Amino acid sequence: MTAAATAVPLLEARALSFLRADEPVFGPLDFSLGEGELALVEGDNGSGKTTLLRLLAGLLHVGAGELYWRGAPWRREACAGETLLLGHQLGLKGDLSPRENLAIAAGLHGAREGASVAGALDEVGLAGYEDEPVRRLSAGQKKRAALARLLLLPGTLWLLDEPYANLDRAGIALVNRVLERHVDGGGSALVTSHGAVSFHGGEPRRIRMHA
Numbered sequence: 001m002t003a004a005a006t007a008v009p010l011l012e013a014r015a016l017s018f019l020r021a022d023e024p025v026f027g028p029l030d031f032s033l034g035e036g037e038l039a040l041v042e043g044d045n046g047s048g049k050t051t052l053l054r055l056l057a058g059l060l061h062v063g064a065g066e067l068y069w070r071g072a073p074w075r076r077e078a079c080a081g082e083t084l085l086l087g088h089q090l091g092l093k094g095d096l097s098p099r100e101n102l103a104i105a106a107g108l109h110g111a112r113e114g115a116s117v118a119g120a121l122d123e124v125g126l127a128g129y130e131d132e133p134v135r136r137l138s139a140g141q142k143k144r145a146a147l148a149r150l151l152l153l154p155g156t157l158w159l160l161d162e163p164y165a166n167l168d169r170a171g172i173a174l175v176n177r178v179l180e181r182h183v184d185g186g187g188s189a190l191v192t193s194h195g196a197v198s199f200h201g202g203e204p205r206r207i208r209m210h211a
């Protein structure tokens with residue numbers, strides 16, 4: 001048996017579901033995700049993709065089934081420092097600049113080794129907009145500021161909900177590039193997207209939601 005076959009997955013779900021008013025929003029779902037792996041979360045509108053990502057970010061409670069983090073029962077405290085969610089709500093303060101938003105995030109959560117606020121903003125193409133209030137940025141520029149925060153903060157598991165939305169072709173290529181680098185460096189990611197997703201290095205794993 002290879003080392004990969006025996007490795008404990010970063011995340012494992014067994015018959016996982018989320019309930020609203022005792023009705024399942026999704027599930028039962030079975031999947032596992034190892035370090036250095038990316039999975040696409042696929043399903044129609046309303047099938048529960050955002051709900052799944054919010055649950056894995058610790059914002060919602062498991063309804064039924066089992067969830068494991070590095071082989072132990074999932075606990076918010078165990079994975080909070082290693083999990084980053086990029087959702088529809090970008091979590092940026094509109095009155096603050098990208099530089100200020102990122103500095104506050106790094107002050108709260110720390111920064112990835114070798115990463116800096118200026119470097120992250122430059123990488124996502126926001127040079128020249130660092131000190132503009134976020135509310136004055138375009139939708140794509142706001143998304144880029146949120147991506148810069150992802151590059152800056154430490155995190156093993158990225159939960160990306162429609163990361164390509166509002167981005168131009170260069171922005172889409174940027175998302176693919178940073179995702180590939182994250183995964184090549186041993187990081188993991190769950191990604192929802194209604195558009196075509198192209199990654200180098202083979203077919204990503206797929207998690208299909210029950211419609």
Ligand SMILES: Nc1ncnc2c1ncn2[C@@H]1O[C@H](COP(=O)(O)OP(=O)(O)OP(=O)(O)O)[C@@H](O)[C@H]1O
Binds near residue numbers: 047050
């Ligand atoms: N805050 C909420 N309160 C009640 N129901 C909700 C809430 N948020 C989502 N839902 C419902 O939960 C279900 C799953 O929604 P979710 O946003 O997870 O779907 P999705 O797969 O991400 O959809 P989309 O592809 O449209 O983004 C939907 O039926 C939706 O109406």
